[in-house]
Amino acid sequence: MSNSTEALNIALVGPYTSGKTTLLESMLFVSGTIGRKGKVTDGNTVGDWSEEARARQSSVEVNTASFSYRDRRFTVLDCPGSIEFFGETANALMGVDLAIIVCTPDLARVWTMGRLFKYLAQHEIPHVLFANRMDETAVRVAELIEAVTPVSDRPLVPCQVAIRDGDQVTGYVDLVTGQAYEYRDQEGAVGVDAPETVLERQEDARTQLLESLADFDDALLESLLEDEIPETDEIRAYVRNTLADAQVVPVMMGSAERDWGVRRLLESLVDFAPGGAVAARRLPAGADTVGQVVKTYITQHGGKVSLARVWAGTIEDGTVLNDGQRIGGMYRMQGQQQTKIDRAEAGEIVGLGRLETIATGDTVAPADGPAAEPMPRAAPPPSVYAYSVRASRREDEVKVSGAMSRIAQEDPSLRFEQNPDTQEAVLWGQGEMHLKVALDRLSSKYGLALQTERPKVAYKEAIRKPVAQHARFKKQTGGHGQFGDVHIEVKPLPRGTGFEFQQKVVGGAVPRQYIPAVEAGVRDYLSSGPLGFPVVDVSVTLTDGKHHAVDSSEQAFKTAGRMAMAEALPKCNPVLLEPICEVRISIPSEFTPNVQRLVTGRRGQVLGFQAREDWSGWDEVTSQMPQAEMHDLIIELRSLTLGVGTFESQFDRLQELTGRLADDVLAAAKEEN
DSSP: OOOTTSEEEEEEEOSTTSOHHHHHHHHHHHTTSOSSOOOGGGTOOSSSOSHHHHHHTSOOSOEEEEEEETTEEEEEEEOOOSGGGHHHHHHHHTTOSEEEEEEOSOGGGGGGGHHHHHHHHHTTOOEEEEEOOGGGOOOOHHHHHHHHGGGOSSOEEESEEEEEETTEEEEEEETTTOOEEEEETTTEEEEEOOOHHHHHHHHHHHHHHHHHHHTTOHHHHHHHHTTOOOOHHHHHHHHHHHHHTTOOEEEEEOBGGGTBTHHHHHHHHHHHOOOHHHHGGGSOTTOOSEEEEEEEEEETTTEEEEEEEEEESOEETTOBBTTSOBOOOEEEEETTEEEEOSEEOTTOEEEEEOOTTOOTTOEEOBTTSOOOOOOOOOOOOOOOEEEEEEESSGGGGGGHHHHHHHHHHHOTTOEEEEETTTTEEEEEESSHHHHHHHHHHHHHHHOOOEEEEOOOOOOEEEOSSOEEEEEEEEEOOSSSOEEEEEEEEEEEOOTTOOEEEEEOOOTTSSOGGGHHHHHHHHHHHHTSOTTSSOBOSEEEEEEEEEOOTTTBOHHHHHHHHHHHHHHHGGGGOOEEEEEEEEEEEEEEGGGHHHHHHHHHHTTOEEEEEEEOTTOTTEEEEEEEEEGGGOTTHHHHHHHHTTTOOEEEEEEEEEEEEOHHHHHHHHHHHHHHO
């Protein structure tokens, strides 16, 4: 049996609305930590305490709570279920010993767990599956396991068999001990004799459990071949060992709303869950005292709190860390409540105050100890949705950049940038709800109200034919005048070449010191061509000109260069260019035909598709698509794929846009200007 004094850190993960926060509330209740359970719909749970979560009745960030059960200290990280907040989940998983995937017995939604199973397997994080709301379904556990198996990289092994009265679940048989239990509301499960109707299913499921474990243990395999049935303690040891290496996924069931199966789940975690010593295998060699930040909170009154896992050694309040930051407070987190503590031992997850320069994912260690190698960290997911933002009040414009920096510390999957092509401030994230939650936080925490729009597309323009042009700028103002005279040749360049300026002036017609001014005037005009967009892929050659000994100046030749371009480019048959992106879409294979139609329906071109590497049952569709068609691509993609489809994109090239679509773009640009 596991060491009962050891800390155990678990993450509750799973699809949206699967009941993770309700399960946390039930754990706190059955452990005696709280005397009365809250409800998500009532907004009074320990988890989901933020304004944004309660307004949506859904987790939008990691919530933390602790309790003790059978003298084992648990810290639970309740993670968001929405795919838009997967970045939060990924960071939290880097600091736990085990994850509980909470699901409902809805066979049509099993694909929504694929990304979780894959992430847990890739990082070798032990995980179990808890089938919630079994009191509301006629689906058998065996049917659920069969449906989930294709999306799991590890074999699923049943640990319980349901006892049913018709289609109603009334209890279960524990396959490890062989004991049958009957569910009782408010009492937990009561031991009973297993009914005859369940005996055959019990025997089959127990055989499946033992054979799955035997795939990873030669001694057990040999015992089974000799028809020797292992003792209960031996089976516990087999489960614990295979789970520690993330080789199998034990499956349990219950109803968090009614506290059914929750005590048995906690009992199993005490018996089977790997402790900190197993998780510490992730530590780099030679680590002494090491911690890692898995979540950052910034509160209005308490400032910045970094939720950190202590992997090795002991960290004390006031410790100066390796970047020179001093811990300004240490806390045990219980929802929004913080209890001050003085020190944290290896295996604990605690809040560290006022580490202003330390970000989520960072590895920390005392400055007076040996330097720590960085712990593995979660990679931020690619950005797929954006808003153009600006302050609603002019006086708030100076606050935008600072507030965005703070909110990105809390959620590293947010990205704020100034787009140099469109001159817009753009907030990038994982979807519409993700960005709306960020905007709500900006308003509630920083009093910053932002107006949002669909981001502009970075259209460009080019020319189709060459033109020679002469321009003269002459102005007499009473003293020294202004005089500049230039002859230029303008011609198109191959797409993607950029801008090229040359000079072939002979005889000093344009003095050498004025030639850079001509180029500056040309470049100045190219920022907005005859169609109203930046001009690209053009060559300009200064061939001749005239100057005046007194009136010529750099400014005069700059103006002449700009005038020449303004007169030349409308004659060059200008054409509108739109950006085309290469898009790689990842989806379960059954949705591939739908996605191909989605691409072509958005003026895209499917280049091909292939099986996604190391993702059984998934495809990757490679395509090219106009950027103008991609703003809400992720919304439709998720709608077509039960919320699991995603994509990555990058700029590929500029392509001519003609016809009605080009006319609409030009008309909109003209109206805006």
